[in-house]
Amino acid sequence: MTMHYISTRGDVLSSPRKTFTEILLGGLAPDGGLYLPEAYPRITRAELDAWRGLSYADLAFAILSKFIDDIPPADLKALVDKTYTAAVYCNGRPGGDAREITPLRWLEPGFALLELSNGPTLAFKDMAMQLLGNLFEYVLAKRGETINILGATSGDTGSAAEYAMRGKRGLRVFMLSPYGRMSAFQRAQMYSLPDANIFNIAVRGMFDDAQDIVKAVFNDHAFKARHKLGAVNSINWARVAAQIVYYFKGYFAATLSNDEKVSFAVPSGNFGNICAGHIARMMGLPISRLVMATNENDVLDEFCRTGLYRPRGSAETHATSSPSMDISKASNFERFVFDLVGRDPAVIRALWAKVDAGGSFDLAATRYFADLPQFGFVSGKSRHADRLATIRGIYEKYGVIVDTHTADGLKVAAENCLPGETIVVLETAMPAKFAETIVEALGRLPERPAAMQGIESLPQRVEVMDIDADAVKRFIKRETGSDSGG
Numbered sequence: 314m315t316m317h318y319i320s321t322r323g324d325v326l327s328s329p330r331k332t333f334t335e336i337l338l339g340g341l342a343p344d345g346g347l348y349l350p351e352a353y354p355r356i357t358r359a360e361l362d363a364w365r366g367l368s369y370a371d372l373a374f375a376i377l378s379k380f381i382d383d384i385p386p387a388d389l390k391a392l393v394d395k396t397y398t399a400a401v402y403c404n405g406r407p408g409g410d411a412r413e414i415t416p417l418r419w420l421e422p423g424f425a426l427l428e429l430s431n432g433p434t435l436a437f438k439d440m441a442m443q444l445l446g447n448l449f450e451y452v453l454a455k456r457g458e459t460i461n462i463l464g465a466t467s468g469d470t471g472s473a474a475e476y477a478m479r480g481k482r483g484l485r486v487f488m489l490s491p492y493g494r495m496s497a498f499q500r501a502q503m504y505s506l507p508d509a510n511i512f513n514i515a516v517r518g519m520f521d522d523a524q525d526i527v528k529a530v531f532n533d534h535a536f537k538a539r540h541k542l543g544a545v546n547s548i549n550w551a552r553v554a555a556q557i558v559y560y561f562k563g564y565f566a567a568t569l570s571n572d573e574k575v576s577f578a579v580p581s582g583n584f585g586n587i588c589a590g591h592i593a594r595m596m597g598l599p600i601s602r603l604v605m606a607t608n609e610n611d612v613l614d615e616f617c618r619t620g621l622y623r624p625r626g627s628a629e630t631h632a633t634s635s636p637s638m639d640i641s642k643a644s645n646f647e648r649f650v651f652d653l654v655g656r657d658p659a660v661i662r663a664l665w666a667k668v669d670a671g672g673s674f675d676l677a678a679t680r681y682f683a684d685l686p687q688f689g690f691v692s693g694k695s696r697h698a699d700r701l702a703t704i705r706g707i708y709e710k711y712g713v714i715v716d717t718h719t720a721d722g723l724k725v726a727a728e729n730c731l732p733g734e735t736i737v738v739l740e741t742a743m744p745a746k747f748a749e750t751i752v753e754a755l756g757r758l759p760e761r762p763a764a765m766q767g768i769e770s771l772p773q774r775v776e777v778m779d780i781d782a783d784a785v786k787r788f789i790k791r792e793t794g795s796d797s798g799g
């Protein structure tokens with residue numbers, strides 16, 4: 314049976330169902346919705362029992378095979394094996410075991426951290442992005458096509474994309490970042506890459522200015538087609554699919570048998586990570602609750618508590634010390650609401666007509682909101698002072714230094730924990746990435762993995778530009794040359 318993907322907005326004329334590789338390189342469905350499996354694969358007890366002992370790569374192959382059936386199994390296996398090896402996830406912190414890819418670290422009985430940040434850029438986005446790089450290269454080679462990826466970043470996503478795509482055949486990356494707004498470490502991470510297919514553009518402005526340029530370039534449809542522009546943003550289905558795997562891995566690591574239940578706490582921004590947890594739960598993984606943590610930008614917490622979804626404008630977005638969660642419009646949220654409203658695309662069209670017009674919607678008085686606990690969701694919010702107190706408290710109690718985003722997850726997990734419940738908190742970045750706040754909390758610098766020592770002194774390659782979409786277009790044109798992406 315073929316696995317098909319449908320749009321959450323369900324316009325079958327403009328957005329007919331597709332296979333995995335047909336949606337891999339695209340973004341939104343033509344009707345403006347997000348792609349999801351027509352039905353979630355259900356996992357049997359026998360499968361769960363058989364999967365318990367698998368390595369990360371074998372487990373990833375077993376799970377991804379349920380979602381990807383238009384790549385020959387032997388090829389998919391090779392891609393997954395190449396992605397999830399200790400050689401890639403080897404940043405190795407003291408006491409860690411990179412061979413496990415996502416080691417579980419117990420803080421105390423019933424309370425654990427799942428380390429997702431052992432990849433090349435020290436944040437969990439590598440988990441999915443590394444696979445995406447290998448899938449893109451494979452599919453482009455099969456079709457004899459090329460792609461030029463264009464994006465804007467305030468840090469984590471852009472570096473994860475560059476490290477996943479560097480040196481890959483058939484693709485180039487053009488990544489815009491706000492000039493002088495990233496930390497010296499983040500700049501060094503991106504700008505020191507020597508690969509000929511990676512282009513860094515620093516814009517003399519803020520992240521939003523960089524984002525606006527990207528939108529303007531994509532809106533020039535002729536330019537976009539001629540230069541084969543593509544994106545790797547957080548709505549990409551393959552990224553969500555790849556993230557499902559570590560919920561299974563974390564569940565097996567935290568339990569002795571498949572009769573037990575586990576809750577996961579997830580530091581959330583664009584709702585991609587926790588969306589994967591929701592799907593793992595829908596597949597039948599025995600997840601008790603999904604504890605969603607936000608920072609000062611609490612649009613998702615507000616929805617969970619009140620039923621009101623009110624995306625904020627960029628002027629209302631706070632710049633916080635957990636910056637990768639500074640999001641006021643959660644791009645993957647539509648996938649979850651699709652399930653919440655019984656997969657009725659007419660309801661989604663009506664709700665997102667309001668969101669797309671800059672408004673909000675309120676489910677408080679509906680039966681959908683009454684169903685929210687059935688989906689296991691609870692939420693909470695963490696502020697800068699909570700973050701500092703948590704980083705301090707965790708260090709004093711367990712001798713472990715956590716990053717600022719993970720601290721938000723730990724804070725909200727601790728205040729929501731039920732007696733007897735096992736909670737696994739997803740660790741989304743290494744503290745070395747956010748050293749400034751660690752110093753503020755602990756008065757000392759976090760350790761840096763050996764591979765990252767002294768990267769600030771490596772030579773850097775970056776093109777500095779004004780806030781000017783035409784200048785960016787000229788640059789892309791020049792660098793892609795006459796072959797426009799060959």
Ligand SMILES: *Cc1c(COP(=O)(O)O)cnc(C)c1O
Pocket residue numbers: 436437438469470547580581582583584585586587637638718741742
């Ligand atoms: C991206 C990111 C998040 C938020 O994840 P979403 O999938 O956007 O909800 C949390 N922590 C870190 C370190 C991140 O890079």
